[in-house]
Amino acid sequence: MSQPLENIALIGAGTIGLSFAALHLRSSSTCKVVLYDPRPDLDSHVLSLLPNYLPPTHESVTSLLASERLLFAPSLEEACTPSTHLVQEQGPESAEFKTDLWPKIEALVSPTCQLWTSTSGIPASVQSVGMSSPGRLLVVHPFNPPHIMPLIEVVPSPATPEALVESACEYFSRIGHRPVVIRKETTGFVANRLAFVLFREACSLVQQGVVRVEDVDKIVEASIGLRWGIKGPFASYHYGGGEGGLAGFLQNVGKTVKDVWSEGEGPIEGAWVEKVVGQTEEAYGAVTPQNYVERDIITRRVLEVIREEREAIAREETET
Ligand SMILES: NC(=O)C1=CN([C@@H]2O[C@H](COP(=O)(O)OP(=O)(O)OC[C@H]3O[C@@H](n4cnc5c(N)ncnc54)[C@H](O)[C@@H]3O)[C@@H](O)[C@H]2O)C=CC1
Ligand SMILES: O=C(O)[C@@H](O)C(=O)[C@H](O)[C@@H](O)CO
Numbered sequence: 001m002s003q004p005l006e007n008i009a010l011i012g013a014g015t016i017g018l019s020f021a022a023l024h025l026r027s028s029s030t031c032k033v034v035l036y037d038p039r040p041d042l043d044s045h046v047l048s049l050l051p052n053y054l055p056p057t058h059e060s061v062t063s064l065l066a067s068e069r070l071l072f073a074p075s076l077e078e079a080c081t082p083s084t085h086l087v088q089e090q091g092p093e094s095a096e097f098k099t100d101l102w103p104k105i106e107a108l109v110s111p112t113c114q115l116w117t118s119t120s121g122i123p124a125s126v127q128s129v130g131m132s133s134p135g136r137l138l139v140v141h142p143f144n145p146p147h148i149m150p151l152i153e154v155v156p157s158p159a160t161p162e163a164l165v166e167s168a169c170e171y172f173s174r175i176g177h178r179p180v181v182i183r184k185e186t187t188g189f190v191a192n193r194l195a196f197v198l199f200r201e202a203c204s205l206v207q208q209g210v211v212r213v214e215d216v217d218k219i220v221e222a223s224i225g226l227r228w229g230i231k232g233p234f235a236s237y238h239y240g241g242g243e244g245g246l247a248g249f250l251q252n253v254g255k256t257v258k259d260v261w262s263e264g265e266g267p268i269e270g271a272w273v274e275k276v277v278g279q280t281e282e283a284y285g286a287v288t289p290q291n292y293v294e295r296d297i298i299t300r301r302v303l304e305v306i307r308e309e310r311e312a313i314a315r316e317e318t319e320t
Contacts, residue, residue, distance in 0.1 A: 003085055003112060004028075004085065005024075005028075005031065005085045005086040005114065005171060006028065006030060006031045006032065006085055007031075007032050007034075007081075007083055007084050007085045007086070008024050008031055008032065008033045008034070008084075008085065008086045008087075008088065009033075009034045009036065009073070009079040009080050009081075009084050009086070009087045009088070010024075010033060010034070010035050010036070010079075010088055010089075010090065011036050011037075011076065011079065011080075011087060011088070011089040011090070011091055011101065011105070012036075012037055012089060012090040012091035012092075012118075013035040013036075013037040013039075013042060013045070013046065013090075014037070014039075014090065015144065015145070016090040016118050016142060016144065016145075016146060017035070017037065017090040017118075018045070018046065018049055018050055018053060019053055019142075019144070019145040019146045019147040019148075020088060020090065020118065020142070020146050020147070021033050021035060021046075021050060021053075021070070022050060022053030022054050022147040023146055023147045023175065023177075025054065025058070025064065025069065025070065026054055026055060026058055026147070027174075027175035027176075030069075031069070032068065032069050032070075032071065033069065033070050033071070034071045034072075034073045034078075034079045034084075035070070035071070035072050035073065035079070036072075036073040036074075036075065036076055036078075036079035036080075042072060043072065046061065046070075046072075047061060048289075049289070050070075052289070052292065052293055052296070053145070053147045053296075054147075076101075076104060076105070076108070077108060080105050080108040080109050080113075081108065081109065082108075082109060082110045083110075084108075084109050084110070084113050085112075085113060085114065086113065086114045086115075086116065087105050087109060087113060087114070087115050087116070088116040088117070088118060088140070089101060089102075089105075089116070089117045089118065089119075090117075090118040093119060093120055093121075093122065095122050095126055095127065098117060098119065098122060098127040099126065099127055099128075099129055099130055100130070102115065102117075102127055102128055102130065102131050102137055103130040103131050103132070106131050106132060106133065106136065111133075114136075114138070114164065114167065114168070115136045115137050115138065116137075116138050116139075116140045116168065117137060117138070117139055117140070118139075118140060118141065118142055118146075119139055119141060120141065120188065120192060121141075121187055121188040121189060121192060123139065123155065123157060123185035124137040124138060124139050124155065124156065124157040124160065124185070125157035125158065125159070125185055128157065128159075134157065134159050135157065135159035135160045135161055135164070136160075136164070137157065137160075138154065138155070138156055138157075138160055138164055138165065138168055139153070139154070139155035139156075139189070140152050140153070140154055140155075140168055140172070140179075141153040141154075141155060141189050141191070141192075143191060145292075145296065146177075148296055148299050148300055148303070149299070150176070150177045150178040150303065151177070151178055151180065151191060152168075152172045152177050152178065152179040152180070153179075153180055153182050153189045153190060153191055154168050154169055154172075154179050154180065154181045154182065155181075155182040155185060155189050156181070156183075157185060158185075165181055169181065197264075198220075200264070200268070201264050202216045202220075202276075203268055203272050203276050204264070204268045204272070206272070206275060206276050206279060207268050207269070207270055207272035207275055207276070212279055212283075213276055213279035213280050213283055214279070214283040214284075217283075229302065229306070230306065234246065237249045237250075
């Protein structure tokens, strides 16, 4: 068991950084989270958003600040110290920014400090080129918002020791998340690759006038979005194949699958960005904080029902 992650420095306190702050703070009643972010509105940003990310019964942000379990560091050097157990970065998605940052952090912390990046798709082997021990850097890619969404894609570089991978997986499993180790550094890792392929097809269908933005959302929410939250694509198609399972599915539907695959490639023609953005803004207007509150309430409830039902099924299986 690696050292407890009690002194945590979060570099970048935007959408993801603040969500991870809530996750770490609610996962341990003793851990200390130090935020470093040069944004001029950091105080108001944290005070306005962080309370929504913490459970309603959790210690208030004001109390966390008063007890110094939550701190704002005025500099990187004051956020990352020899007593820091974990530095997690969620700054701008820029290879230049992250590559420049990690050698600085490495020089500030102890050799046992865990170094994680929340990047959407910049591999650790790219970000760590300037580090003296590149293998120390590990990608822990969340799905927004990480204080609720359980997936963490743990993506080691070829230089990363297995012990660091195991330590990160152990931490996230212990706090109720679902880490999945991705064994090769692909662009966008796995979740984003799957999401972006679907998103490309959705944009193409809107651009072709096959369907409007809001109808794509209705279709996904009323079918695959629900289905894949319960059983992923392989299990779902295995079930869909009846007695033949996935082999039966591929035998029955395989030609249509391949026909669709062969069509859905290459760039989308025309001014598709303007079209999908225009229809999205027309359908939903500007995003408000209340949108996030409603999203989080429903997402938490769905996850809770899935957990409750799976536990009930497991209990029945052990009792029979
Ligand atoms: N937004 C999303 O859905 C997801 C984002 N990510 C990744 O998380 C990272 C952050 O993304 P977001 O939170 O969405 O962006 P964001 O723009 O909300 O937050 C980035 C924060 O970094 C701060 N920052 C800028 N320069 C800095 C510096 N020198 N030192 C410290 N902080 C600095 C900014 O002030 C800002 O608050 C990116 O790498 C992104 O790819 C990962 C999964 C999902
Ligand atoms: O969709 C998410 O939450 C994450 O998988 C991402 O990394 C996104 O691509 C994010 O960067 C943009 O929404």
